[in-house]
Amino acid sequence: xxxxxxxxxxxxxxxxxxxxxxxxxxxxxxxxxxxxxxxxxxxxxxxxxxxxxxxxxxxxxxxxxxxxxxxxxxxxxxxxxxxxxxxxxxxxxxxxxxxxxxxxxxxxxxxxxxxxxxxxxxxxxxxxxxxxxxxxxxxxxxxxxxxxxxxxxxxxxxxxxxxxxxxxxxxxxxxxxxxxxxxxxxxxxxxxxxxxxxxxxxxxxxxxxxxxxxxxxxxxxxxxxxxxxxxxxxxxxxxxxxxxxxxxxxxxxxxxxxxxxxxxxxxxxxxxxxxxxxxxxxxxxxxxxxxxxxxxxxxxxxxxxxxxxxxxxxxxxxxxxxxxxxxxxxxxxxxxxxxxxxxxxxxxxxxxxxxxxxxxxxxxxxxxxxxxxxxxxxxxxxxxxxxxxxxxxxxxxxxxxxxxx
Amino acid sequence: xxxxxxxxxxxxxxxxxxxxxxxxxxxxxxxxxxxxxxxxxxxxxxxxxxxxxxxxxxxxxxxxxxxxxxxxxxxxxxxxxxxxxxxxxxxxxxxxxxxxxxxxxxxxxxxxxxxxxxxxxxxxxxxxxxxxxxxxxxxxxxxxxxxxxxxxxxxxxxxxxxxxxxxxxxxxxxxxxxxxxxxxxxxxxxxxxxxxxxxxxxxxxxxxxxxxxxxxxxxxxxxxxxxxxxxxxxxxxxxxxxxxxxxxxxxxxxxxxxxxxxxxxxxxxxxxxxxxxxxxxxxxxxxxxxxxxxxxxxxxxxxxxxxxxxxxxxxxxxxxxxxxxxxxxxxxxxxxxxxxxxxxxxxxxxxxxxxxxxxxxxxxxxxxxxxxxxxxxxxxxxxxxxxxxxxxxxxxxxxxxxxxx
Ligand SMILES: NC(=O)NCCC(=O)O
Ligand SMILES: NC(=O)NCCC(=O)O
Numbered sequence: 001x002x003x004x005x006x007x008x009x010x011x012x013x014x015x016x017x018x019x020x021x022x023x024x025x026x027x028x029x030x031x032x033x034x035x036x037x038x039x040x041x042x043x044x045x046x047x048x049x050x051x052x053x054x055x056x057x058x059x060x061x062x063x064x065x066x067x068x069x070x071x072x073x074x075x076x077x078x079x080x081x082x083x084x085x086x087x088x089x090x091x092x093x094x095x096x097x098x099x100x101x102x103x104x105x106x107x108x109x110x111x112x113x114x115x116x117x118x119x120x121x122x123x124x125x126x127x128x129x130x131x132x133x134x135x136x137x138x139x140x141x142x143x144x145x146x147x148x149x150x151x152x153x154x155x156x157x158x159x160x161x162x163x164x165x166x167x168x169x170x171x172x173x174x175x176x177x178x179x180x181x182x183x184x185x186x187x188x189x190x191x192x193x194x195x196x197x198x199x200x201x202x203x204x205x206x207x208x209x210x211x212x213x214x215x216x217x218x219x220x221x222x223x224x225x226x227x228x229x230x231x232x233x234x235x236x237x238x239x240x241x242x243x244x245x246x247x248x249x250x251x252x253x254x255x256x257x258x259x260x261x262x263x264x265x266x267x268x269x270x271x272x273x274x275x276x277x278x279x280x281x282x283x284x285x286x287x288x289x290x291x292x293x294x295x296x297x298x299x300x301x302x303x304x305x306x307x308x309x310x311x312x313x314x315x316x317x318x319x320x321x322x323x324x325x326x327x328x329x330x331x332x333x334x335x336x337x338x339x340x341x342x343x344x345x346x347x348x349x350x351x352x353x354x355x356x357x358x359x360x361x362x363x364x365x366x367x368x369x370x371x372x373x374x375x376x377x378x379x380x381x382x383x384x385x386x387x388x389x390x391x392x393x394x395x396x397x398x399x400x401x402x403x404x405x
Numbered sequence: 406x407x408x409x410x411x412x413x414x415x416x417x418x419x420x421x422x423x424x425x426x427x428x429x430x431x432x433x434x435x436x437x438x439x440x441x442x443x444x445x446x447x448x449x450x451x452x453x454x455x456x457x458x459x460x461x462x463x464x465x466x467x468x469x470x471x472x473x474x475x476x477x478x479x480x481x482x483x484x485x486x487x488x489x490x491x492x493x494x495x496x497x498x499x500x501x502x503x504x505x506x507x508x509x510x511x512x513x514x515x516x517x518x519x520x521x522x523x524x525x526x527x528x529x530x531x532x533x534x535x536x537x538x539x540x541x542x543x544x545x546x547x548x549x550x551x552x553x554x555x556x557x558x559x560x561x562x563x564x565x566x567x568x569x570x571x572x573x574x575x576x577x578x579x580x581x582x583x584x585x586x587x588x589x590x591x592x593x594x595x596x597x598x599x600x601x602x603x604x605x606x607x608x609x610x611x612x613x614x615x616x617x618x619x620x621x622x623x624x625x626x627x628x629x630x631x632x633x634x635x636x637x638x639x640x641x642x643x644x645x646x647x648x649x650x651x652x653x654x655x656x657x658x659x660x661x662x663x664x665x666x667x668x669x670x671x672x673x674x675x676x677x678x679x680x681x682x683x684x685x686x687x688x689x690x691x692x693x694x695x696x697x698x699x700x701x702x703x704x705x706x707x708x709x710x711x712x713x714x715x716x717x718x719x720x721x722x723x724x725x726x727x728x729x730x731x732x733x734x735x736x737x738x739x740x741x742x743x744x745x746x747x748x749x750x751x752x753x754x755x756x757x758x759x760x761x762x763x764x765x766x767x768x769x770x771x772x773x774x775x776x777x778x779x780x781x782x783x784x785x786x787x788x789x790x791x792x793x794x795x796x797x798x799x800x801x802x803x804x805x806x807x808x809x810x
Binding site: 082083084124125126129131187188189190206208210212218219220221222223224225226227229232234235237238239241242245248249255256257258259260261262263264265266267268269270271272273274279281283317349350351352374375376377378 | 487488489529530531534536592593594595611613615617623624625626627628629630631632634637639640642643644646647650653654660661662663664665666667668669670671672673674675676677678679684686688722754755756757779780781782783
């Protein structure tokens, strides 16, 4: 049985690193706060006697040895956050993994296969795109060199920042080779909480499409330039953003669309914007529908830019097709949940997760616990302590089942 | 006859202060660059033997004495710029005024009334709102204390910044009392250039309405939050911005509408915006239509915010009714233009100007010269040297006519 207090204490302790006035945390990937969070987590791994490896993209893996020298059963997640994030997103999966190891250790239990607890670099994608960067590189889905060269809006590259915080590790990416992967995470959405259920058995992850649009117009005087003579980058940006939102309402169903980031230049009240840069986040569980949404936005953007006489360019920041998790891992999670007497629901994940990358190289699955009011990427993100404890217990059972095979 | 070379040299010299890589200037009000621009201009005033006064809001007035001790005939404009401004907006009016004085001085001419050349603080309104702040305080339209307490988006107040750059002057605002005011300015719009005309005889200034909207929603995860459960501040902002633009097209005629500034928070690709702050600039020569546009935007904003379940608040940044210039000054400008053999067009001003504030306390008028392609608030703002010289010559004639009365 895992120790709920110890789990809660470790969540609170890591939550102190990069804490924001008024609650929540800001531990954007590869910042000083991320470095401090990493140091704290590594110290905990070493305390548990685990062998720690840091790879070339800064992913950290800690191994609890098994009785046989086999590829490990891996769990884990990430410890980076968005700029105004909560205490649970990612952190919970990593610390629950360490709680499982602490429990096994206290009980003097060694499974047949080793158990690995990992945290992957830049899962959030808030500072560097794409998201899930560390796990994507781990599974060979993105060349290391390309990931290292990625530049943030603040001008720094992944490589510079890894060097600066001392996490450009010596290990080759993709080591160790993994037997199977199970990630425990808060749902981040409203489904489990609304339905009063305890555990989400995640069947897969929806498709994710991130695009950055840059509109280049001509700055001019807001008081002297007739509407018909304008090349207003701002108006094109807001029209496309409104179209993107309308598209999600028009498609209905599981189509989601968000314009979360926008910058105008020179960004002054009486100057027609010369440039607008904004992002579009489109998601759907159905690949064909997602591709159709992308094509519609693309076409509208081109038409809208042409009508205003401005240039419109696009840069793909991330694109992942929907992922289905391994049916055996999914049903193993469901069985163990029921065996513990907990209520379960099969559901897809709305958020992207490291598990969807690991699914490319081994059987993988995910366990969700409820998020109160479905809040996440918000400083008020919260999960009840009982739910946190139950999720960790399911994780322990599932990891043991996999490790004993 | 004014000296075109000397005028061009002084424009180029002041244009060196706060110069941007790749052209243009950034001399936002009360910044270090503004201080350097002020120092340069004061030195030039003193070189011309003028008596200089700095008032409590940082307006600077330099007097060229007349033969009688009467209220001066005043000219002038501003030397602050937007963040990516040109070399002529405002600067031209101040330096042409000094060129007129230099010409009279070289010729040993003293008019009956004194001639004053002034530059007013923060005309652009790019850093502190409202625009035309210095001249508005000068004419008693805004209490000094309120102007001094105005805070920029960068956190500093007008008072702090005046102190810092050493321009919180000893003179009371509103001194000297002015006989009449004539401002020479680039048109900043396309009318004169398109029609191949030399001088604009400005009949008045259109009404200006600036409002800042703040939308407060709930940040949440872009991948897990169903569209129907969102309180997305960003989508409300872009819908209102699109509505504002559509309104201008719908009204047609002289209605202008611009959303030049927008900030989302936390401004990340996969986070639904918790807050959006943006500005709306509405202009019309007709007060009733302008008020109607404001009411429509207000109503739409409230409805759109309610539909998305977010809060919407508004702050008025500036509001000026349309202004008609003094008919005698206007016809004097037209007469002197024709007397010089130059082509003239009566037109309204699209931009706000210090002259519209001075019009509250004395007969006032404005002279425009063409802006190539109507560009302004743009680093490529340009006026042909011949047009600059002709405008300054018209200014000399008009000032002498007023000063000899
Ligand atoms: N779990 C999570 O918040 N991942 C960030 C990537 C995404 O936007 O889905
Ligand atoms: N002349 C000028 O650009 N004034 C700035 C105020 C305005 O936006 O009209």
